[in-house]
């Protein structure tokens with residue numbers, strides 16, 4: 001008997017919703033299974049904004065994927081009519097030798113990406129909210145900006161449904177096993193069969209994908225919204241870039257313009273300063289000392305930003321040891337199962353191209369996109 005579905009997608013967050021949309025658009029019979037509801041705030045794809053940029057300090061190998069992700073994000077907005085990307089420009093700030101600045105410059109030069117280098121005086125002149133030290137510089141990228149994660153997930157779910165995918169919510173997968181030429185997937189409600197399974201479980205990966213051979217550490221992260229002193233005017237997207245700022249001690253903060261109207265503040269956060277957690281045990285309360293620490297860090301660099309604290313929310317990173325993603329056929333089940341996990345706090349800007357890659361791997365067994373960096377068998381060197 002033929003399996004009921006061509007592909008089952010497990011997890012309909014950022015990556016899974018994109019995979020479901022790409023698969024369904026190619027005519028595959030798709031079943032999506034999600035633990036929570038559509039577009040929820042208990043995983044890694046919520047909080048109103050995500051930075052996108054092309055001059056990628058993490059590794060130049062990401063740049064071709066980013067170029068494709070930009071095309072696909074544009075197409076997603078066109079096809080769904082949703083407001084997703086705000087390309088307000090972005091500055092990568094720090095000392096010239098910092099990873100944030102030097103790494104961004106390396107990618108920009110290697111891929112010939114349009115960019116400008118600004119000294120401290122020029123940064124202060126163009127963006128008066130930012131007060132860099134005299135020895136700090138910035139790589140400015142006009143094509144950088146932000147993406148709205150909830151709208152992205154909603155858009156991909158909308159496209160998946162438009163192409164007849166079946167999406168089931170509040171239905172966590174409890175286990176799966178090889179079955180005939182494909183897989184059998186169990187939930188509390190039912191048992192489903194498919195030719196292919198794609199597993200994109202976000203922060204649930206450590207429990208579900210322990211046999212991948214890549215240790216994934218889940219971290220609690222906090223996003224903070226402040227109403228700037230003197231109002232949001234200078235922080236509006238037409239005046240304000242996204243920023244990622246590394247100080248002399250290597251502490252990185254990042255933030256956004258005020259995108260949600262005059263009273264909703266601007267978001268700021270630490271990059272990679274989380275505490276280890278699990279999706280079951282994460283402390284969702286944000287404590288006063290944490291708010292004070294963020295306000296102090298922000299005040300040192302954007303003195304008007306921490307005017308009034310408005311709100312904070314938690315989110316999870318799923319970190320691999322080298323902070324590169326895992327996207328591959330499952331090494332123990334290469335004929336039937338594909339995995340996408342370990343996005344290490346920088347995956348959102350890639351969401352639609354990851355969807356495309358997952359559809360390639362599930363339907364064709366291979367992809368023309370360069371993904372060798374994401375092979376689970378790559379070993380675990382420290383971040384460059």
Ligand SMILES: Cc1cc2nc3c(=O)[nH]c(=O)nc-3n(C[C@H](O)[C@H](O)[C@H](O)COP(=O)(O)OP(=O)(O)OC[C@H]3O[C@@H](n4cnc5c(N)ncnc54)[C@H](O)[C@@H]3O)c2cc1C
Nearest residue numbers: 011013014015035043044045051173202315343347348349
């Ligand atoms: C605070 C914060 C800031 C970030 N900032 C940026 C940024 O500026 N730029 C950027 O590019 N990236 C950023 N990221 C990273 C990016 O958001 C993530 O890499 C991305 O959202 C991960 O998507 P995902 O699909 O892997 O996880 P998720 O979106 O969490 O999706 C996983 C889904 O799987 C479901 N699931 C789990 N187990 C099961 C099961 N057994 N059965 C069914 N469903 C299941 C979950 O409910 C969830 O919906 C940030 C992340 C955080 C937390």
